[in-house]
Amino acid sequence: MSNLEDMGIDMSRRNPVPRPLTDSERQRLDEFIDSIHYSTRYSDNEYEYRHVQLPKAMLKAIPVEYHDKSKGTLKLLWEEEWRAMGITQSLGWEHYEVHEPEPHILLFKRPLNYQPPAQ
Template identity: 65%
Template sequence: MSSTRRHAPRLLTASEKARIQEFQDMFIYSPRYSDDTYEYRHVAMPKDMLQIIPKDYFGPDGRTLKLLLEEEWRGLGITQSLGWEHYGVHAPEPHILLFKRPVNYQP
């Protein structure tokens, strides 16, 4: 699982954003599931989308995304309510992002 996080968001340029927008309707959002502390969900992006995401969004292996700040994952077209934090990527399926937020989160 990825564990590197940037200190400041790296926002997409207009041309990067334009290329990524064609994939936005293809995301698959899991149902929410929870434990006593967090609720979780995962978001599956199209595998082909990984080829156009800027290289500096990836960790040292070049295959797995770094942990993205909210502005970054929203910039990729992921839409969900407030409070979600990108906490991991399952390395065998790097197109699937893992999110969590506290149970009973109130903005």
């Protein structure tokens, strides 16, 4: 977990542990998968970034436990959570921020030249 904190990810904005989707929740979200938009990657000296734009209507279908009522956005999602919602990306991406003016836009980053752990 310290790796996530090293990346500047505020763990208090996540569920304490990943909260799996039920089968019915997953089915409700499936209809939106083809409408998820992925930005091109961009980078600075340390990380590469991309943003993922969810269809606005999808927010209403996402379980309440994924929402941060104090900010009016989604919480920062664990990889198991965003993958279960239908977001598909290569390994190493971390959800680190939600664009508050547009809560359907999720911001992701990973270290430059990320190499997945050897199996």
